[in-house]
Amino acid sequence: MSEGLSLYNSRTRRKERFEPIEAGHARVYSCGPTVYSAQHIGNLRPYLFADLLVRALRSQGLRVTHVVNVTDVGHLTDDADAGEDKMEMAAQKSGRRAEDIAAEYTEQWLQDRRRLGCADPDVLCKATEHISEQIEMIQALEAKGATYRIADGLYFDVTTFSRYADLARLDLEQQQGGQRIGEVEGKRNPADFALWKFAEEGVRRQQEWDSPWGRGFPGWHIECSAMSTRYLGRQFDIHTGGVDHLPVHHTNEIAQSEVALDVHPWVNVWMHEEFIDFQGEKMSKSLGNIYVLQDLLDAGFLALSFRYFFLQAHYRKQQTFNDEAMAAADRGYRRLVAQAQGLSEEGKGDPEALEGIRAAFWSAVHDDLNAPRALALAGQVARDEALPEGARRTLLTEFDRWLGLDLLTAELPAAIQESDPRIDALVAERQAAREARDFARADEIRDLLAAEGIAIEDTPDGPLWRRNE
Ligand code: AMP
Ligand code: ZN
Numbered sequence: 001m002s003e004g005l006s007l008y009n010s011r012t013r014r015k016e017r018f019e020p021i022e023a024g025h026a027r028v029y030s031c032g033p034t035v036y037s038a039q040h041i042g043n044l045r046p047y048l049f050a051d052l053l054v055r056a057l058r059s060q061g062l063r064v065t066h067v068v069n070v071t072d073v074g075h076l077t078d079d080a081d082a083g084e085d086k087m088e089m090a091a092q093k094s095g096r097r098a099e100d101i102a103a104e105y106t107e108q109w110l111q112d113r114r115r116l117g118c119a120d121p122d123v124l125c126k127a128t129e130h131i132s133e134q135i136e137m138i139q140a141l142e143a144k145g146a147t148y149r150i151a152d153g154l155y156f157d158v159t160t161f162s163r164y165a166d167l168a169r170l171d172l173e174q175q176q177g178g179q180r181i182g183e184v185e186g187k188r189n190p191a192d193f194a195l196w197k198f199a200e201e202g203v204r205r206q207q208e209w210d211s212p213w214g215r216g217f218p219g220w221h222i223e224c225s226a227m228s229t230r231y232l233g234r235q236f237d238i239h240t241g242g243v244d245h246l247p248v249h250h251t252n253e254i255a256q257s258e259v260a261l262d263v264h265p266w267v268n269v270w271m272h273e274e275f276i277d278f279q280g281e282k283m284s285k286s287l288g289n290i291y292v293l294q295d296l297l298d299a300g301f302l303a304l305s306f307r308y309f310f311l312q313a314h315y316r317k318q319q320t321f322n323d324e325a326m327a328a329a330d331r332g333y334r335r336l337v338a339q340a341q342g343l344s345e346e347g348k349g350d351p352e353a354l355e356g357i358r359a360a361f362w363s364a365v366h367d368d369l370n371a372p373r374a375l376a377l378a379g380q381v382a383r384d385e386a387l388p389e390g391a392r393r394t395l396l397t398e399f400d401r402w403l404g405l406d407l408l409t410a411e412l413p414a415a416i417q418e419s420d421p422r423i424d425a426l427v428a429e430r431q432a433a434r435e436a437r438d439f440a441r442a443d444e445i446r447d448l449l450a451a452e453g454i455a456i457e458d459t460p461d462g463p464l465w466r467r468n469e
Contacts, residue, residue: 347388
């Protein structure tokens, strides 16, 4: 454990040994969800990743302050300040209050996180509850001459910040010739972004506030700069988010913060997780190719089987989700839990041999959170009959502090196979339909059974089914 934690920093583009700014204390900010609808399992990957990061920091004996925001205003349908506010749009469509929608989906997201074994953040902060901090930061930017006002709102002029292109290595010249500038009338540079948007004349928004510039609402990016400063100080250690945040959201956060606070680097380490793909494309709400966690549970999978699925890929690699991969992860998880829980407490083993295994596990964790390697090592320990059972149990208990799979305590639902002539016949018919490539019929039968609370799992030995708990 002594060689330290090494993390890949998107800012410097290399793995670096992590050193907190304040001795013994790691300060981490993660961009959170926009709560206008349910989070799909792709959206949950950033939080699983951040959970592994926080656990790794804690395994180093560090105190961690983990701040996560909830975007409940200002995130437009286009990240570049065009389009409509996602929260307002959801409110209009459903006839509900934006506030109620935000509360519902925040709660659902927190519940999903907990089901997946993610510790609650130390600070959970909402954009709508930090309007004054955002206004103050915009005022600081205005005082520095970094802003300008147009009909649509108050904007940040990116040419006032010489390092603007650095994080994402943007080609601003090329952007200058691009089309984004036309989307908001009066913008000076394509990359300029809104700090404060004015409420449209004659349109009454549910969420709008007074400000020194007029009634309106904050741009999306300013909330993260303002709230991280409030809870973590003017400079902090690690900022996380999805890779899609590199060229716009995180680039803008850095510009605002470094100009307003007069610091550099504002954040030492930037960490980004890759996407989950489904059917060859990024899983996303706009493409509609999404699953939410509840869908997986309804299909008979365990929530922690999805965590196990996530652990099978490194966070910086794209991961492909499909039914087969999920079913395989579910089987892998159940097998590992059954193996762990089948171990007795007999035998301590050779301390040196155990130390070697322990060191291999933690060096995988501390090598930029190498979850696939750590998970494989846990699997080896569970199966290694050369080690006494008590020693294996001790090691797995220790490893689980990072893996978060509840290996020794999870209660697995009843074994997968049951028998019922009618259901057996339907499952057989579905299998025949699949073999005849009649997927419509096969899906129809799966849906019919799902409606009765029955899940089918396709295994190399043929389909198995069971009733959900
Ligand atoms: P959104 O609610 O769309 O702002 O997304 C919330 C977070 O989920 C962001 O950090 C995105 O980068 C991330 N995200 C969105 N789609 C995926 C995906 N398919 N796989 C992994 N992360 C994603
Ligand atoms: Zn953010």
